[in-house]
Amino acid sequence: QNPACAAVGTETYDYIIIGSGAGGIPMADLLTEAGKSVLLVERGPLSSGRYNGTMKPDWLVGTNLTRFDVPGLFNQIWRDPTGVRCEDHEVMAGCVLGGGTAVNSALWWKPHTRDWDLNFPTGWKAKDMQPLIEKVWNRIPGTQYPGRDGKLLNQEGFDVVTKGLAEAGFRGVIPNDEPDAKNHTFGRPTFFLANAERHGPLRTYLETASMRSKFNLFVNTDARRLVRTGGKVTGVELECYKNGTRGAGHSGTVNVTPGTGRVILSAGTFGSAKILLRSGIGPKDQLDLVKASTLDGPTMISSDQWINLPVGYNLNDHVAPNLGPMFWQTITGSDGIVRHIQWQARVEGRTDTAMTITQYVGTGTVSRGRMGLRANNLNTRVLTDPYLRNAVDKEVVATGIEYIRGVLSKIDKLTWIVPAANVTTSTFVDSVLPTKESRGSNHWTGSATIGTDDGRTGGNAVVDLDTKVYGTDNLFVVDASIFPGQITGNPTGAIIAVAENAAKKILALK
């Protein structure tokens, strides 16, 4: 064993939370606020300079900032992912303190009423979520002005596109002042930045949690699987982890408080599902794969203890976002379901006078995919891509593009490069493959869906309305994986609101 790898002590915790992302950090804060002892286990290293993170380019040496704090470095994860991205996931995800909230583009949207009302179950509807969203936004207001001077530079792209939109009857809004105005509207991007630095859960929820004596944090520590007898989880097996190899961090089994302790998985859509599968909770084909693996097979929990749930199903994502004017449309599909489209335009294209506009379709989409594991190394993978599997989802994509082509082609001196004038919209839509490489947006949700339709008896749900895993006494999932359907915009704000609601429900349980 690596000498830097510290054994866990004998201390037990009321709550062990696995994963410090958009779901995990708020949970740690809210549970310690309620007086509970919490161990937050994070596989990755420290990130923000506020928490002694050290990863930075030379020009930041001598400052208390790291690559995670500086807005201009938000795309760095694509260029220099080593030690930052989750190496065991096929899709992009951040494995550092803060998870996605430390590496993402910080786009920050209040959810639309239908984001909750269409797919979320009782107790999770817009009327339940509204006060929590206000609470989240009081802590993390976000801004449309990323710089310290309150000025917006290089607005030519915004001005060109919004002039055309306004002429077509789109209305300019401040998006988070009117979250439900999502049809024929446009606005500026809003970011969870403050004072020109990344803000969000790392700078709010984690700061208050860190001040409490009952808050404990292990970084560089991978949660391998749960230790359980039937539905009772007693602890979590931990392994040191650093840049894909064993290194600094903790190793051994850490236990929850006997009798009353609980475990909360917040390791993300792929990470939480993987821990469930390695713990004998999921569909038989995936559990058989774990059992047959060199990594876990010999020591996996015996098959008479397996809990059969549809973990990995209901996987979802929408198409990629970026900067520039944001505009919104809702389209009623031929099946009667209203689907929400968010458009994002940015000055970044094939020539230095070109823009790229991204369409992504969220609330109302019906297509779903599935995630699972690879044999032997148990890395996660997308088994079935979730894009455009439903004909009306595809119809709405084409209807939206056709309409926006018409609107923007009226703008003086603006030429459509792709699709070219002689290419029909439907030919263009067919030419973009429905794969994560062509259509992915890093907004993965699903894999451990919330609902009343218990997955052990043929339903789709993995967790109940309190976020407790069916068939267990004290195991919960609180992150993007419980989302039953896609939402309109970038999901971080909604995931934090979900954690707020889950904390209330979990604390209310006897």
Ligand SMILES: Cc1cc2nc3c(=O)[nH]c(=O)nc-3n(C[C@H](O)[C@H](O)[C@H](O)COP(=O)(O)OP(=O)(O)OC[C@H]3O[C@@H](n4cnc5c(N)ncnc54)[C@H](O)[C@@H]3O)c2cc1C
């Ligand atoms: C490149 C990129 C850009 C994005 N841009 C935006 C944006 O601008 N706005 C927006 O709203 N959303 C954006 N997103 C999406 C958003 O960041 C995610 O939806 C969100 O972070 C998911 O929250 P989560 O709590 O489910 O998981 P995460 O935030 O991914 O957190 C999971 C955490 O669990 C840890 N973990 C995983 N497995 C283990 C294990 N076995 N043991 C211990 N720890 C573990 C991970 O290291 C990670 O810290 C972006 C995502 C990416 C990848």
